[in-house]
Amino acid sequence: MSESRIRRLQPVLDMALEEERKAAGMLGKCQQQLEDANARLRDLNYYADEYQRGWAERGAQGVNRQWLLNYQQFLGQMQSAVAQQEQTLQWHEQSVDKARANWQQRYQRVEALRKLIERYREEARVRADKQEQKMLDELSQRAHSVSRRES
Numbered sequence: 001m002s003e004s005r006i007r008r009l010q011p012v013l014d015m016a017l018e019e020e021r022k023a024a025g026m027l028g029k030c031q032q033q034l035e036d037a038n039a040r041l042r043d044l045n046y047y048a049d050e051y052q053r054g055w056a057e058r059g060a061q062g063v064n065r066q067w068l069l070n071y072q073q074f075l076g077q078m079q080s081a082v083a084q085q086e087q088t089l090q091w092h093e094q095s096v097d098k099a100r101a102n103w104q105q106r107y108q109r110v111e112a113l114r115k116l117i118e119r120y121r122e123e124a125r126v127r128a129d130k131q132e133q134k135m136l137d138e139l140s141q142r143a144h145s146v147s148r149r150e151s
Helices: 002-061 065-150
Strands: none
Touching (some): 002 065
């Protein structure tokens, strides 16, 4: 009986393993996207810092009104780009959290199925051991009965 239950559960375990593998792949993809978004934010911050350093050097030499307006406009665009990238980064962090939770759920299902199958196997082993012991007891009892009759 346990063997048939194990055979019936094997396709379920196989499907659960496939779902867990896909969830792990999605988690990896989301983590890579998060790392990429983080790198873009670092690049934007670095570029904005470099631009501001350039402003300090250029400002020391004196600037005209048009240059200052262009600088302020560009700096505003940089700050907007940084803010957008920070929002993108937050979105990717949430995406990683959701993907991790999904993977953990799939992983726990696989582990639960594995434990159930192992429990069924153990039950089958115990049942087989009991049957073997019963058979040995019966054989021993018959042998004992036969030896008594012969004496």
